[in-house]
Amino acid sequence: LxxxxxxxxxxxxxxxxxxxxxxxxxxxxxxxxxxxxxxxxxxxxxxxxxxxxxxxxxxxxxxxxxxxxxxxxxxxxxxxxxxxxxxxxxxxxxxxxxxxxxxxxxxxxxxxxxxxxxxxxxxxxxxxxxxxxxxxxxxxxxRPYPHVEVALADEQSGDLLDGPARGELLVRGPNVFAGYWRDPEATERALVDGWLRTGDVAERDGEGFYRIRDRVKDMFISGGENVYPAEIESVLHDHPAVVEAAVIGVPHERWGEVGVAFVVVRDGADVDADELLDRCRERLARFKVPTDVRFLDELPRSAMNKVLKTDLRRRWDEVGA
Structure with missing residues (x-):
């Protein structure tokens, strides 16, 4: 309704x-x-x-x-x-x-x-x-549906944020579930002080509209800075030769973690990794620019057609740099 x-x-x-x-x-x-x-x-x-x-x-x-x-x-x-x-x-x-x-x-x-x-x-x-x-x-x-409350929580302290802000999206209302079947530990992690922790990072503007930025678990830290793959993916998607892209964080000796982009390009497209990285350098802060681009015929997907980043991480662990 x-x-x-x-x-x-x-x-x-x-x-x-x-x-x-x-x-x-x-x-x-x-x-x-x-x-x-x-x-x-x-x-x-x-x-x-x-x-x-x-x-x-x-x-x-x-x-x-x-x-x-x-x-x-x-x-x-x-x-x-x-x-x-x-x-x-x-x-x-x-x-x-x-x-x-x-x-x-x-x-x-x-x-x-x-x-x-x-x-x-x-x-x-x-x-x-x-x-x-x-x-x-x-x-x-x-904005929230009728009868649904949402809030943003600071990713470090968990404190609720006022006004325009960025943090983990929390949900409260009659639509929220009672808990996970026979899994009290997972339920306790998900439901905190009456709020459902979604695990998604969102931004709220001055009009109360929310923009979903990324999954908390997909965020990685490079040189002490939080990096959200969705921002990088958006830049790559804007390239006319790119059909789709997915970015993951991988371990790095100097920076802790760095980004690696997996990209699917259009048939017959003439584009290489350097061109895509140059595009990222033009539009992103230096610490957000991936260190590597890997080209794939297609991205691994679930039955819901969502990109399986766990499979991409597994592929990187097996093949590496």
């Missing part, structure tokens, strides 16, 4: 559902609301980007939800630039920070992407950018 008050699903809507049904985002965001309101749901057994481009005009799909990879792989299809997307009034994205370059790609096709944020432990809706702010707040995850 909170989602309905923020991103209205109409009885006349046709909802395209491509996320796995075992995941809370696969049924508890758009489909459940659509069924409750009597709208139509096109339920797909798996995500196929070519089929998405076919279904949108054929079924006159009006709204859908996906993770960033859903929209990335769909936009990479040969027919994307000419596909009839005129029926698609609203597309929701969550699960990970959305590269601004990808937001612009869909915006150029006149598709309004509404960004949001949630997690299973919060059922999952926490933040959403209302459609009227979507273009103005590009890259933001939004």
């Amino acid at each position: 909170s989602f309905d008050r923020t991103s209205d699903v109409l009885t006349t809507d046709v909802v395209l559902q491509v996320l796995p049904q075992f995941h809370v985002g696969g049924w508890n965001v758009q489909p459940l609301l659509a069924w409750w309101k009597g709208a139509t749901v096109v339920l797909e057994p798996a995500f196929d980007p070519a089929r998405v481009l076919d279904l949108i005009p054929r079924k006159r799909v009006t709204t859908m939800m996906g993770v960033p990879a859903t929209y990335l792989f769909t936009a990479e299809q040969d027919g994307f630039a000419e596909a009839d997307l005129s029926s698609l009034r609203l597309a929701v994205v969550g699960g990970a920070p959305m590269p601004e370059a990808l937001l612009r790609t869909w915006g150029d096709r006149d598709v309004m992407l509404v960004q949001g944020y949630g997690l299973t432990e919060a059922a999952p809706n926490v933040l959403c950018v209302p459609p009227e702010h979507a273009r103005r707040k590009l890259g933001y995850a939004g």
